[in-house]
Structures are given as structure tokens and as C-alpha cells.
């Protein structure tokens with residue numbers, strides 16, 4: 429900004445961040461769950477969002493995806509103000525999310541589950557190939573005809589990531605993708621996340637508590653505390669920050 433120019437003349441499209449929030453705030457009655465958050469997620473980045481229980485991480489993701497409306501502030505996607513758009517409109521614009529709560533259909537097979545997101549967009553002749561491709565990407569070919577409810581915990585999580593990423597969104601939001609996984613499953617999940625980022629140029633914003641998983645995937649980390657951005661930087665910056673250690677990394681987790 430040059431001297432004498434007021435801030436109000438800056439346009440929100442002036443930045444090249446894929447996702448940007450300005451003063452994003454969500455109140456539940458007297459509780460400020462997300463407090464004046466200004467995020468900048470660059471295209472192609474893998475960003476992890478960490479913080480103690482109740483810090484506002486899930487609420488922030490729900491605001492971004494349009495599941496909740498903010499009390500104040502704006503969300504810009506690719507320079508465009510999407511604050512008033514519905515969840516569906518945001519999905520059409522290139523955003524997709526895997527929630528913490530399981531969203532697979534337990535009685536349907538793995539293949540039938542993957543068919544659901546793909547059927548909207550993929551032509552009839554291509555859908556079988558698209559399903560096979562998606563299953564293969566997440567190591568689910570061998571269990572394609574298994575009911576989702578009979579999968580292992582890790583496989584269920586991968587099925588959900590497969591469904592959320594099937595249409596190759598530009599931005600994929602994942603809420604605790606490695607929760608409850610074994611070390612081996614967590615490593616596999618990190619591999620899948622890297623592949624989505626590298627092969628599909630996907631930008632990812634990932635909430636995660638497992639710091640080993642964060643270390644394995646994050647190019648940058650945002651720490652949320654009591655709804656506010658407490659720290660931001662590389663995983664090394666974050667792990668070496670004594671204040672972050674005090675509020676989060678050093679605490680005993682269950």
C-alpha cells in the first residue's frame with residue numbers, strides 16, 4: 429500500500445491466497461468459539477490446524493465449508509467473497525470436506541458409497557472406471573464389495589476421504605482424518621494426503637491432534653486457542669514455541 433492510500437481502497441481480490449478469512453467470528457450465545465480469525469491458505473499448501481479441545485477448530489472448518497454462518501467477518505475463495513454462499517454452492521466452486529462424524533452409508537458396499545459423489549458429475553460411460561480409480565487410490569479395491577460397516581476403522585476413514593476427494597476438489601478440508609488409527613494406518617493416511625497434494629494439486633486444510641501425523645504432512649501449522657489464532661509457522665517453529673508447548677503440545681492428552 430502506498431502512502432496516503434486508505435485501507436478501505438484495498439480490494440479483497442488483491443491477494444493470491446486460495447482461501448482467506450477476514451475477521452471471521454462465530455458466537456454461540458455468550459461463547460466466542462471463533463474469534464477474529466484471519467487465515468491465508470496458499471494454493472497447493474498442506475496446512476494443519478491444531479489446538480486444545482474446544483479451541484474452535486471444528487467450528488472454523490464448518491464456517492469455511494458453509495455448514496455454519498459467521499457472526500462476523502468474511503470468507504474469500506480464490507478472491508471471491510463466498511460468505512453468503514450455501515454449502516452446495518461452495519462444493520460446486522471446488523471445496524470439499526470430510527467431517528469428524530462418519531458420513532459413509534454403513535449398509536452400502538464400499539463401491540456403492542464411492543458411486544454417490546461420482547454419479548453427480550461423471551458421465552455414464554466413465555463412472556465404473558472413475559470408481560475403480562478412486563478405490564485404487566485409497567487401497568480399497570480388495571474390499572470394494574464389503575459393506576462399509578464391516579470395514580476396519582482405518583478403511584472407513586479412507587473411504588470417507590475417498591468420497592470427499594472423488595471429484596477432485598481444489599481445496600479439501602479434513603477433520604481429524606487419523607483419529608483412532610494405528611501407527612501403520614496413520615502412516616498410510618499421511619501417504620494418501622501427500623498423494624492428493626502432489627498428484628492432484630490439491631490444497632488441504634487438516635485438523636489433527638496426532639502431532640506425529642501433523643509432522644508427517646504439514647507444510648505450515650496454525651494453532652488455535654480459545655477461538656483465536658495463537659501461533660502460525662512451520663512445524664519446527666510451532667514445536668519450538670514455548671507458549672504453544674505450554675497451552676497445547678505439553679498438555680496430557682487422553
Ligand SMILES: Nc1ncnc2c1ncn2[C@@H]1O[C@H](COP(=O)(O)OP(=O)(O)OP(=O)(O)O)[C@@H](O)[C@H]1O
Nearest residue numbers: 456459460461479480481482483484485486487488
Ligand atoms: N453448536 C454449538 N452450540 C454451542 N456451542 C458450541 C457449538 N459447537 C461448538 N460449540 C462450542 O464452541 C467451542 C469450540 O468447539 P469446537 O468443536 O469448534 O472445538 P474444537 O477445537 O474442534 O474441539 P475438539 O478438538 O474437542 O474437537 C467449544 O466450547 C464448544 O463447546
